[in-house]
Amino acid sequence: MERARRLAVAAAVALVMPATARADDTQSTLRPHSHAARDIADLWWALLIGSAVIVFVVTLLVVIAALRSLTRRCEAAPEDSTRVKSLVFAGGFAVPILVLATLLVLTLRTLPATSAPRGDTDLTVRVIGRQWFWDVVYPGRNVKTANEIHIPVGATVKLEARTDDVVHSFWVPQLNRKIDMIPGRTNSIVLRADRAGSYRGQCAEFCGYQHANMAFLVVAEPRAKFDAWLARESKPAPKPSGAEQRKGLQTFMSVGCSGCHAIAGTPADATVGPDLTHLASRETLAANTIPNTKGYLAGWILDPQHVKPGNRMPGLQLTGPQLDGLLAYLETLR
Numbered sequence: 001m002e003r004a005r006r007l008a009v010a011a012a013v014a015l016v017m018p019a020t021a022r023a024d025d026t027q028s029t030l031r032p033h034s035h036a037a038r039d040i041a042d043l044w045w046a047l048l049i050g051s052a053v054i055v056f057v058v059t060l061l062v063v064i065a066a067l068r069s070l071t072r073r074c075e076a077a078p079e080d081s082t083r084v085k086s087l088v089f090a091g092g093f094a095v096p097i098l099v100l101a102t103l104l105v106l107t108l109r110t111l112p113a114t115s116a117p118r119g120d121t122d123l124t125v126r127v128i129g130r131q132w133f134w135d136v137v138y139p140g141r142n143v144k145t146a147n148e149i150h151i152p153v154g155a156t157v158k159l160e161a162r163t164d165d166v167v168h169s170f171w172v173p174q175l176n177r178k179i180d181m182i183p184g185r186t187n188s189i190v191l192r193a194d195r196a197g198s199y200r201g202q203c204a205e206f207c208g209y210q211h212a213n214m215a216f217l218v219v220a221e222p223r224a225k226f227d228a229w230l231a232r233e234s235k236p237a238p239k240p241s242g243a244e245q246r247k248g249l250q251t252f253m254s255v256g257c258s259g260c261h262a263i264a265g266t267p268a269d270a271t272v273g274p275d276l277t278h279l280a281s282r283e284t285l286a287a288n289t290i291p292n293t294k295g296y297l298a299g300w301i302l303d304p305q306h307v308k309p310g311n312r313m314p315g316l317q318l319t320g321p322q323l324d325g326l327l328a329y330l331e332t333l334r
């Protein structure tokens with residue numbers, strides 16, 4: 001009785017799990033939002049259904065054979081040998097060739113959409129993997145940002161993947177396959193979102209301590225909104241207006257932040273950490289590890305090693321007023 005109850009509970013959980021998994025579906029290969037991702041998902045379903053059918057048939061044959069051997073004793077029957085031979089030929093030769101050929105065709109069909117772009121594209125975005133964040137550059141547009149890639153909906157975007165240190169892998173499951181970032185190479189892939197929205201991406205190649213916290217967002221938005229975003233991002237940071245903000249910029253330049261970060265329009269131009277020119281326009285901090293709010297920003301600046309242990313930003317000793325100034329200034333970087 002107890003066992004039956006447990007089995008029922010397990011079955012219920014197994015049934016409910018896929019339904020609850022829906023809740024967070026911005027990083028699911030099974031909810032594709034581009035031509036390429038749809039081809040990959042279709043291939044996955046074909047493989048799943050095909051292999052399920054094969055496993056079912058093979059299991060059935062094994063069960064039949066086992067039951068038969070229980071009920072009758074096997075004797076060599078010469079008149080049966082041609083039937084046995086043709087069964088072996090069909091099961092061991094014809095069916096596998098058919099199945100593998102079908103798989104080959106299905107796989108070849110997904111190649112064009114998932115290969116490097118050929119011909120003209122609407123936009124190029126270069127993403128450079130770093131331990132453990134992403135530099136994002138729009139070549140020729142004077143835009144450099146981090147951890148958040150904006151693209152116009154429906155546009156064919158050429159994504160160039162590079163790395164500055166170790167091997168990373170760029171992966172936005174809803175838009176295309178994984179693409180490795182290999183030292184000294186530029187690999188590319190097409191991103192073309194068919195619907196506006198935020199698609200979560202993730203580093204898919206173990207790259208060190210904070211690999212798991214190396215995520216990013218692809219924000220697909222209508223053309224006009226994207227153009228406005230790009231125009232804003234190409235401008236230098238706004239000049240600090242109030243006294244508090246001016247103090248913030250001074251602190252930024254004097255306590256060490258400017259040794260690692262750039263803010264266009266100020267003397268800070270280091271490239272050890274992410275570009276902060278339009279920091280306040282981003283949704284998250286530290287490669288999608290925490291939300292970009294004033295509270296989290298303060299927590300990050302005071303103790304980045306607590307938020308993301310092992311990352312390359314040290315905690316600096318700051319006084320209360322220094323932190324207030326920094327926050328006031330950084331919050332203006334839209």
Ligand SMILES: [Cu+2]
Binds near residue numbers: 129130168
């Ligand atoms: Cu990585």
